[in-house]
Amino acid sequence: MKLKTTVLLGAALAGLLGTSLASAAEEQFIGLPSYRVGPYAAGGSGLFGGWIDYMTLINERDGGINGVKLTWEECETEYNNARGVECYERMKKKGATGNTVFQPVSTGITYSVLEKVAQDKIPMVTIGYGRTDAADGRVFPWVFPMITTYWSQASAIVNYMGQKEGGMDKLKGKKIGLLYHDSAYGKESHAIMDKLAAKHGFEVMKIAVAHPGNEQQSQWLQIRQAKPDYVVLWGWGVMNPTAIKAAAKTGYPREKMVGVWWSGAEEDTIPAGTAAKGFVAAGFNVAGANYPVIADVKKFVYGKDKGNMEDKTRVGSVYYNRGVVHGIITVEAIRKAQEKYGKGKALTGEQVRWGFENLNLDDARLKALGATGFLPPLKITCADHEGPGKVKFQQWDGNQWKVITDWVDSDRPLVRGMIEESAAAYAKEKGIKPRDCSKES
Amino acid sequence: MLYREAGQFKATYAEDSQIFPIRQDKIGFWLLMLVFGAAVPLLANEYWLKAILIPVLIFSLAAIGLNILTGYAGQLSLGSAAFMAVGAFAAYNFILRIEGMPFLVALVLAGLTAALVGILFGLPSLRIKGFYLAVATLAAQFFIVWALVKFPWFSNNSSSGVVTAQDVTILGYTFATPEAKYVLTFLIVAFMALLAKNMVRSSTGRAWMAVRDMDVAAQVIGFRLMRTKLLAFAVSSFYCGVAGALYAYTYIGTVEPEGFNLDLSFKILFMIIIGGVGSIMGSFLGAAFIVLLPIFLDNLVPAIFGDSLGAGFVSNFQLIVFGGLIIFFLIVEPHGLARLWQIAKEKLRLWPFPH
Missing domain, CATH: 3.40.50.2300 (Response regulator)
Structure with a gap:
């Protein structure tokens, strides 16, 4: 009797384990x-x-x-x-x-x-x-x-503006407003925009919007006075429709506003209503x-x-x-x-x-x-975990997003240089020895 | 029966003024310490230590800090998370910039830095009270987080304002495993809680309570308001600062200023309201309640309803239940969980012969 139960139990257990392993x-x-x-x-x-x-x-x-x-x-x-x-x-x-x-x-x-x-x-x-x-x-x-990444995106946005102007050299002397969410996320844009401004000779006008960003009157007053040629909208959440509406109110053309990919969804344009028509945004995927x-x-x-x-x-x-x-x-x-x-x-x-x-x-x-x-x-490779760094630009036609460009490249050498510099500083601070990619299979 | 005190005589003043005058409480306390200090690190798995017990301990410490200020000294504050941020970033900078800085010294210095900032933002409390003071501390909340993002020096010029905590090393031993980090957090929190308990039982605490109950009367009988209030701000911020440093070093590991936002300040305030305003034990109960309940609901709700409901509904339902429970507790026991425990204890002392 005892033997029988043991055997049965064992068998049941084995069966259980077996099936669980097989299905797992x-x-x-x-x-x-x-x-x-x-x-x-x-x-x-x-x-x-x-x-x-x-x-x-x-x-x-x-x-x-x-x-x-x-x-x-x-x-x-x-x-x-x-x-x-x-x-x-x-x-x-x-x-x-x-x-x-x-x-x-x-x-x-x-x-x-x-x-x-x-x-x-x-x-x-x-x-x-x-x-x-x-x-x-x-x-x-x-x-x-x-x-x-954010840096590639900023660079691609500047390249898109260059395309619109008919060449990167045409950006010289232009003024680009950067309306950013005042947080670590928004500040991510500063270093790269400064670098690009120095390279192409345009001027960056950085305007901070405090979280959550549902109050932007003074910022748009500033934009109206300075009349930048483009405004980059580096926003998130409620800040985006507010910015679009404020732009309409101050009469700034939405076609000259370029949103980042966290500013370019239906959730950002539909609340702004008809004001959003013509607004352009970058995206690494399309609608x-x-x-x-x-x-x-x-x-x-x-x-x-x-x-x-x-x-x-x-x-x-x-x-x-x-x-x-x-x-x-x-x-x-x-x-x-x-x-x-x-x-x-x-x-x-x-x-x-x-x-x-x-x-x-x-x-x-x-x-x-x-x-x-x-x-x-x-x-993706061992050294490059980013990949293409390309985005497409879409424009809101009042009802839906329409793709208006092919994949726009970023300034890869410039961005990659900044990435490697920053990563090297991190590796030094943390005592990490970078991998040798020639030895990876 | 459990709480029969027959035969426990107090023969000296020292015996009468102990933290736990009843023997059963004392035994219970040491049992708890033994369980959480020795048994838990040996038995609990990584998930429990890293994701539940360490944050509960750290938030308890922050809640004690706020409780000293709000519960004992009666100064409403909405800036606890900001003082935690000061502690976290101060500890980071002390260890980063001073060669060979021992961790515990950095922790104390971080607390002192937070205390200094706390005194600064406590100054308005000399003139304004109640909700108006809460608004002044709200300024601290926004100003500190803004300053940490604004000046890259605080985050060692990291492009995104995020800092990564260094290894925790004390006397050559690196606290790397979750067990070691838990024990370290536990010891620090237990020590500081004991300190706080004694502080509120001493003349300092009595001064705070006098100011809380009626500051004019307190002034008339000879308490110096400025000193008392600012001391409360300093001690409270010190506790929050140490909690913030522990948050960075033994819990999350990587912190950004936005992590210490107004939501966190409110959460700490809810902890003391739920746990019990003016109670050290309430700080622990409240922190455990606020940290554990959402996780518990997150596990429970899908287990009950399965996939029959949409994921969005499940997430919202948890919030509804969470809010509902808070209202329920506030109606049933406005003085918090600590008061519930006190009532239970009083009943137990008489049980089973209540008359």
Whole structure:
């Protein structure tokens, strides 16, 4: 009797372990530190909705990545650093192989976990925000500020203005207003704009807007007096529609205003009403639902009523599409890592890091994904964790965003020089020995 | 039954004025210290230490700081987070700029810097009271965060104003593991809480309470208002400053001025309101409540409702429950959790024969 129970128990246990191992081996866990409440909920719900929908698409249409199903869990951060750290710690050991990748979508949380990810061996991907000099992969092996950084963006915006004027030399003597959110995020623009001003001979007029930015009368009075040729809107949240409305009130042409990618979404223009017509903004992803990848999401995810968005009309909006970009990059990095570490296997964060570092989304691959023109072609290397540094410019026509340029390049040598200088200073302060990229495989 | 005091006699004044005059309390206290000082670091996992226990301890310390000012000295303040920021950035700069600066000395210096700034912003308290003073401290909140962003010297010219805390090394030992950091935080917080408890029981604390209850009367019977109020500001800011330095060094590791915003100040204020205004123990209870409840709800709500509700609804629902619970507690017990404990204790002392 006793023997029998022991054997039975043992068998049951073995069975349990066996099945759990078998099922666990086919799942890749991704922790999502989302924010759906608080001042930035509009951006957060769109972005994480798009990201989740893309992962659902991979599971529904392809049955996962080479058979590995994606699983995820959301953790509400409220865009708060302490809550973000709690989410990071809570999720890092979840799933069979731990959290695959951490993408906080908050510069504050990025800084808070910057050193933790290296200890825990979890790659951190910060697309279009976070620490700019982390683009130097020799000093920051675990951090990937992909596609483009704030500095590249500032440079691309200046290049766009050069294009509009008919040549970079035409910028000489021009005056560019920089209306920035008075925070670490907004100040990120100063050093690079000063450098570019010195190089091209234009003048930068820096005008601070205190958080949250719903009061901008004195700033626009200043702009009206100085009459800059362009105004760069480096804003976030409620500051953007306020600026657009104030521009209309003071009679500053919206066509001469260029927003950054956190100022160029439907959430920024629709509240400004007709005043927003003509407003231009940069973006590393474009708006619109006329891309095969979005069509697939509609067919396989919303067709089966598995979509994450409560408001389906937001599918194809700027933030939603940005979430799809997060999804594409995450999925493709896992796919790349599976090529090296075994197809159809769940991978650890350390293995997926290799996938990010060797990610290569060329035109052919983007076409296969149905995302040609949706995001710029992307190639990451050991030294360069940023990639193309390109943005497209879109103009609000009163109802929707219209793409008005091709991918606009940034001044790569200048930006890269600043990144390396800043990263070297960090490495010195922290006593980090930069990796030798010729020895990486 | 538990609290039967029969046979516990006090024969000296010293015995009568102890922090824990009842033997059961004393045993309970040492048991708690043993559990949190020894058992927890041995048993708790990394997530609990790093994400829950360390922040609870640090916020308790900040809440003690605010409680000294608001609960004991009666000066309403909305600048606690700013004083934490002063502490964090001061510690960073002391360690960065002075070769071989020991961590504990830097911690004390950070507290002193915060105390100095606190005195400066406490000056208006000599003229204005109540809500008007709260507005003056609000100025501290905005000014300090603005200054830390404005002058790059504070963040060693980092382009984004963010600083990364150096390693914590005391006598050649580096506190790197979560267990070590927890023990360090625990010891510092326990020591400072004991200090605060004694301070509020001494003549200093009595002076604060006299000023709180009626400052004109206090002045008439011979308390010097300026000294008392400014001392309260200094001590309070010292506690907040040390809490801020610990926040940077043993908890988050990387801090930016915006992290210490008005929201955090309000959170600390809620901690003392929920925990108990004018109670050291209440600071701990309030901090634990405010830090743990959202995390608890974040785990609980999806577990109950599963995927049937949208993620946006789940997030908002947590906030609704959180707010609802705070209102519930304030109605049921306006004096905070500490008062609830006190009532329970009084009942226990009489139980089971209440008459």
